[in-house]
Amino acid sequence: MEQEPQPPFIIEQIKRAGPFSMDSDHYHDTYEIYYLLAGERSYYINNLIYTLHKGDLIFINKNELHRTTSKGSASHERILINFEEVFLQKTLAHYDLHFPFLTAQCLLLRPGVHEQGAIEYLLFSMLKEQKEKRTQQIPYFQTLLIQLFIEMNRIQEISNEPITPESSDKQLKVYEIIDYLQANYAEKLTLERLSETFFISSTYLCRVFKQTTGFTIVEYLNYIRIKEAQRLLQSTNAKVTTIAEDTGFDSIAHFGRVFKQIVKRSPLQYRKQNR
Known part of the structure; x- marks a missing residue:
């Protein structure tokens, strides 16, 4: 029996109390953006383990093995986006936009407080749009996602506090x-x-x-x-x-x-x- 086709763009917000480790697919043919709203997580990506804090963002390319696990017993809250390559392909080509992280294995960002506010405004706008299901939703998501890409690109350009892997x-x-x-x-x-x-x-x-x-x-x-x-x-x-x-x-x-x-x-x- 064939699986139901997935939408080309999905965003979800989840809050969990207590320890939680992923128990699902660990790589997929969609891009992923992971934003930690609260708590701490251990994140395995690209053969290394990172500790994520509130406000950290990770972009994961297609088919990269990854997994999040509990960091202690603390609760956490995150927003997750998955989208297919075709979702933005024509829009990026039309405006001749290029984002280097789209061809990298992953991008790890530790935004400042002001930058976190800009990111969260865009993410919550997407969540609100998904909940209300209004007309012309796809182009609305596309414009918000491109704005998020621009913010991510700007943060990467000026980043002076990279997220370094754990090395015990x-x-x-x-x-x-x-x-x-x-x-x-x-x-x-x-x-x-x-x-x-x-x-x-x-x-x-x-x-x-x-x-x-x-x-x-x-x-x-x-x-x-x-x-x-x-x-x-x-x-x-x-x-x-x-x-x-x-x-x-x-x-x-x-x-x-x-x-x-x-x-x-x-x-x-x-x-x-x-x-």
Whole structure:
């Protein structure tokens, strides 16, 4: 059964009391803007972990692995935007607008108080528009989103307080493990092999990886493998069985099951839609 098509632009505001960690898709073929209205969060993106504070904003490009997890026991509130590339394509071309972060993996911003006010005005205008469902809603969203892009671009140009990744001993060890998984995903990787490679027990390895990134090792490895499989399905004529082997899966059935779980369609459906 095919999924219902998603709108090209979605915005939502959510407030949560107490700890919460994402338990949903971790990368997708839409752009994402995450703005933290209150609280603190740990955010995994682009192989690194960041601590976000009130007023921080992250722009995430399509198909970048990411996840937010609890920072202590505090509550948090955030606004999330997801939009497809086609949503702004014609408008950006018409006005000859270029925003460098649209081609980067991600953009992390720590706006000042005045800049936060400008961002929140635009975000709450979008939320109000979505709730009221008035005529000509799409162009209204598009103009607000472009204004938000301009604010983000200006903040990036004058930013003197970049958001730096966390770098405790535990996190540095996890970064090493991540690099190893990305370099060796096509091989048969077991907890025993990883444990021997990094001289730590498999129990501790699983716990520290999950606590730091929000992913289990198996989840993370599967996402690396499926992203590479997507690239091969788009850019080569290799058979699906060959791609399954080349990306480290032990059987075509296992590959197909994991691929569909993450991408929401079969490998052949994905190739047909992306060629």
